[in-house]
Amino acid sequence: MNNFLLPAATLWQRELVRFWRQRSRVLSVVASPLIFWLLMGYGSNDLARYYSGTLVLTVMFSAIFSTISIIEDRREGFLLSMLVSPAPRTSLVLGKILGAATLGWIQGLMLLIFAPLAGVKIGLAEVVPVIAAMFLISFTLTGLGFAIAWKMDSTAAFHGVMMLLLVPMWMVSGALFPMATAHGAVKALMWANPMTYSVSLLNATLHLPNATPGATESLLVTAGFGIALLLLSGMLAAQKSTRSAA
Amino acid sequence: MIAVQNLTHRYGDRVALSNVSFEVKQGEIFGLLGPNGGGKSSLFRILSTMMVPTEGSALIAGNDVARHPARVRRQVGVVFQTQSLDKALTVQENLRAQGHLHGLSGSLLTTRMDNAMQRLGLEDRRNDLVDTLSGGLRRRVEIAKALLHKPQVLLMDEASTGLDPAARRDLTQHIENLRQHEGVTILLTTHILAEADCCDRLVLLHEGRIVAQGTPAELRSRIGGDVVVLESADAESLAAGIRQRFAAPASVRDGEVRVEIANGHRFIAEVVEAFPGAVDSVSLHKPSLEDVFVRETGASIE
Numbered sequence: 001m002n003n004f005l006l007p008a009a010t011l012w013q014r015e016l017v018r019f020w021r022q023r024s025r026v027l028s029v030v031a032s033p034l035i036f037w038l039l040m041g042y043g044s045n046d047l048a049r050y051y052s053g054t055l056v057l058t059v060m061f062s063a064i065f066s067t068i069s070i071i072e073d074r075r076e077g078f079l080l081s082m083l084v085s086p087a088p089r090t091s092l093v094l095g096k097i098l099g100a101a102t103l104g105w106i107q108g109l110m111l112l113i114f115a116p117l118a119g120v121k122i123g124l125a126e127v128v129p130v131i132a133a134m135f136l137i138s139f140t141l142t143g144l145g146f147a148i149a150w151k152m153d154s155t156a157a158f159h160g161v162m163m164l165l166l167v168p169m170w171m172v173s174g175a176l177f178p179m180a181t182a183h184g185a186v187k188a189l190m191w192a193n194p195m196t197y198s199v200s201l202l203n204a205t206l207h208l209p210n211a212t213p214g215a216t217e218s219l220l221v222t223a224g225f226g227i228a229l230l231l232l233s234g235m236l237a238a239q240k241s242t243r244s245a246a
Numbered sequence: 247m248i249a250v251q252n253l254t255h256r257y258g259d260r261v262a263l264s265n266v267s268f269e270v271k272q273g274e275i276f277g278l279l280g281p282n283g284g285g286k287s288s289l290f291r292i293l294s295t296m297m298v299p300t301e302g303s304a305l306i307a308g309n310d311v312a313r314h315p316a317r318v319r320r321q322v323g324v325v326f327q328t329q330s331l332d333k334a335l336t337v338q339e340n341l342r343a344q345g346h347l348h349g350l351s352g353s354l355l356t357t358r359m360d361n362a363m364q365r366l367g368l369e370d371r372r373n374d375l376v377d378t379l380s381g382g383l384r385r386r387v388e389i390a391k392a393l394l395h396k397p398q399v400l401l402m403d404e405a406s407t408g409l410d411p412a413a414r415r416d417l418t419q420h421i422e423n424l425r426q427h428e429g430v431t432i433l434l435t436t437h438i439l440a441e442a443d444c445c446d447r448l449v450l451l452h453e454g455r456i457v458a459q460g461t462p463a464e465l466r467s468r469i470g471g472d473v474v475v476l477e478s479a480d481a482e483s484l485a486a487g488i489r490q491r492f493a494a495p496a497s498v499r500d501g502e503v504r505v506e507i508a509n510g511h512r513f514i515a516e517v518v519e520a521f522p523g524a525v526d527s528v529s530l531h532k533p534s535l536e537d538v539f540v541r542e543t544g545a546s547i548e
Contacts (some may be wrong), residue, residue, distance in 0.1 A: 009346070
């Protein structure tokens with residue numbers, strides 16, 4: 001058990017220590033969603049409508065930055081020594097995903113300070129559900145990033161995926177317009193989009209409008225998706241290959 | 247300690263290793279010498295369990311690298327050509343994290359870390375961020391890191407890349423110490439001749455094949471006597487003349503005539519006399535590993 005938990009714990013801790021030592025990077029993750037939100041929100045006089053989407057975007061940016069670092073870290077960095085250590089790959093994947101998810105979570109929580117602007121009051125009853133939901137969402141999106149990044153050789157390819165997959169996923173997640181008013185194929189896309197359930201989960205816990213799909217459904221889909229991605233990442237990382245792992 | 251048998255590796259259609267076999271004994275410093283692209287890195291990746299070979303097998307301490315990578319990883323310390331340290335962490339934090347990956351913790355890990363840092367002269371830098379260390383020091387941290395779990399075998403890939411000559415000598419000294427005091431078997435890849443000369447035994451790799459193996463002295467003795475290099479405006483006809491007149495093997499490479507011959511000093515006098523005006527400059531040296539490589543492959547290492 002020690003051989004499983006210790007490597008996972010040390011990777012998790014490493015993410016936090018790095019984050020703390022490179023605090024200025026927080027700005028790049030938190031600032032742009034915040035600016036998007038203020039521009040769209042004030043422009044349309046509806047800050048509340050875009051609030052949950054902004055929280056998800058922050059977490060998504062953080063997950064992207066963390067998982068992009070996997071590609072670099074593997075070629076030249078600490079991940080190299082992980083690959084030749086006897087620690088189970090699943091333990092390394094768990095540590096890395098939990099670590100990166102924690103960073104996304106912390107950065108997402110920073111934006112909760114702006115909740116009053118969206119007219120959201122976070123009382124005692126909301127604090128725990130909101131914090132828990134944010135962590136779950138961060139965990140799921142980090143898992144998504146990891147599963148995409150692991151097989152990639154270059155960060156350039158990841159940028160492509162980000163612009164062609166992740167950002168469009170976010171756009172049809174209910175972050176910009178609610179599912180209720182969506183048309184045709186886009187509406188179907190929204191149903192199939194796991195990020196939709198992240199946004200509606202936050203809308204539900206923050207008592208914002210457009211909390212469809214419902215809270216329970218959103219929670220189950222987000223958690224199920226997160227666990228599936230964790231398992232997929234573990235499987236990908238444990239594969240033997242005649243191509244080099246680094 | 248290491249047994250490589252008929253190892254072949256292909257990347258698609260490209261053959262990176264072709265039927266490579268050799269053995270490394272316990273406590274040896276064993277070198278893989280060859281130019282970049284010669285197959286060293288592929289061999290290193292296979293031995294360090296980062297890649298499964300397409301054919302053949304490699305055993306380290308009795309365990310097959312492809313079938314039991316986890317067992318092999320417990321016996322092997324790996325020093326990469328590229329950096330595998332976290333620059334945002336201190337020396338000590340890097341070592342601690344590495345220890346955790348190997349399931350070490352508590353006072354055992356602390357003792358191991360202290361020993362490794364002492365062995366490599368890193369004690370006064372333990373709380374420095376890796377980002378602030380010189381290239382030579384970082385290499386030493388890499389080695390300290392690779393030794394924490396007391397591996398029987400240390401694999402080093404181009405460990406002296408990017409180091410200045412002083413740091414390189416220092417590194418060689420540390421490697422020699424490890425073998426002497428810890429009995430670690432060391433396999434290193436290099437394209438630097440000075441480093442290869444420090445190995446007990448070597449294989450010369452070229453285009454994925456072993457072209458020669460043996461101790462540096464054995465390899466050099468393949469060339470009888472001295473190597474004489476002559477510069478000439480017309481190297482081809484000078485070489486032809488030498489072959490005819492001295493019955494000596496003269497070859498032309500990069501516009502120079504190379505002759506491997508016993509009693510090179512006497513030969514020089516004779517050749518200059520025999521071809522007046524044809525020789526622009528002359529040099530003589532004892533055979534180096536580079537000469538051996540040139541002789542076996544017609545290509546140069548560096």
